[in-house]
Amino acid sequence: MTDKIPRPRGGDDDGSAGTPTERLLREAMNARTSLITAHDLRPAAPPRSRVRRLRPMYAVSVPVLGLAAAAAIGVVTLHSTPVAKQDVPPPPAAGLSASPGPTPTPTPSATASATPTDDARTQQPLADSTPTSTQSATGAPTGPATPYTFRGVKFKLPAGWRVAPADPADYHLCALSPGAPQGASAQNCQPYGVDLAVFDTESSGWPSTADLDAQSGWGHQPNCPIWGDPHPPAAGESVSSAGPTKSTPTVSGRPALKSQWQVTCGQTPFTAQVWALPKDQVFVSAVGLKDDYQAGLQSIVNSLDVSGHQAAPSTAPGQSDITVSVDGLAAGQQLRVGSAVVTFSVTFRNTGQSTSGQLEPLVFTDRYAGTPTAPGQQLPNDGRLELQTDSGWIPKPMSPGADTSYATARDEELFSLAPGQSRKLTYRLTMGPKSGPGDMPLRAQAVLPYRGGDLTVLGRQDVTVKLVW
16 A cells, blocks of 8 residues: 555654545644643642542543544555654643642741731730739739738739738728839828728818818828928929819718819929728728729729728707808908908708707917928917907917817807807917918817717818918
8 A cells, every 4th residue: 555645755644745645644643732831840739539530521631632642554554654752751631630749838927927817916925915913004003913901901902012000090091003012001192092091980181071071181191292202392492282073982882972183392393192980980082192093992992892881970059050150251361461361150050850969169360381390399380360259359379280189179169059040250360470372271170078088070061262462
């Protein structure tokens, strides 16, 4: 059998010439190889599911491969020349799964550039998320509180706070804040701590319920409780206060009173706060305490439990029915030291339904920044206070001194008030040349006749005047 088309002489039969069968074979091989792309040369991805059957692939490719094989046999028989080199493996067929290669590992740069999910962000701890002390950045205690009981009143001492040693017979307990100096004690609880006062009867000292209504009720003696530099007011250093700002919170499940003042000693401002449970005679005060420890102060107030303390009921007749008012002397009124006499009146009134019994009028000026001082002595204010009587003007104690003699009165000064009845007394005041400038409180009180011991106050009105040179 001879070819109808002459075969070219020489060469490797790679040209465009050849028999129709060869051309068909060449076209089939070219078509097959054109199906191989760069994507097919990449490592195969790991299998994620069962390898699919390739029947559709065979249905298309088997006839072509059979035709190619038949053509290859014809070429080998006719020319005894191989079609392809046997040492070069053919490329894998398209769609066939090769043996999976190693799974690529993300590089550090790729991992770093990836955007973390919300879960990943919440699981990454912040550098400052673990507190290093018992106070958070806002001053809120972060550790467990310690239960404490004082005179039947229970509360929780915040983490980092400590109780200053005190006389067991004292009515006051001082809880010092974490920022208090190591040498701080109950004597300088202001400004470094919180004072808890628990009385058995109505308070005659500081603080009292009446102090919450007074402009100078935040303090009980001339003092500048400046954080880091608590000191008595120096000569010429004025002490002024604005307030009180009053509210009625609930403390220990009971109605309470709260007063707050903004005070300035010299050029330094601070805040004073006092809470009172009048029926229980329990008081909490913080004067000059840093704002950093406001959360600890509030936690002490919130944790109070006064159910274990029972204050004795007052035996004062008509106690809540006695009112006191001052006329002729206004709050903030300026008085020049060494100037003319200032005359004012104090009115005591019974607004109840029963007779009050014996009452004692007690009017005096309290200590302030301009009170004269002397080493080891507690001097009264410099000046003269007088009461007008039927026999003329009689001197009265100017201010509290080293004892309680200022609270005593003569029997003829006592009086009783029937329901709706009032008594008006006239006083005059002159400030001496040794008095310094500042805000001086004048206190007018109706008390039970004082015979020593506790002073029982039935009614009270305070007026703070400003002394100037």
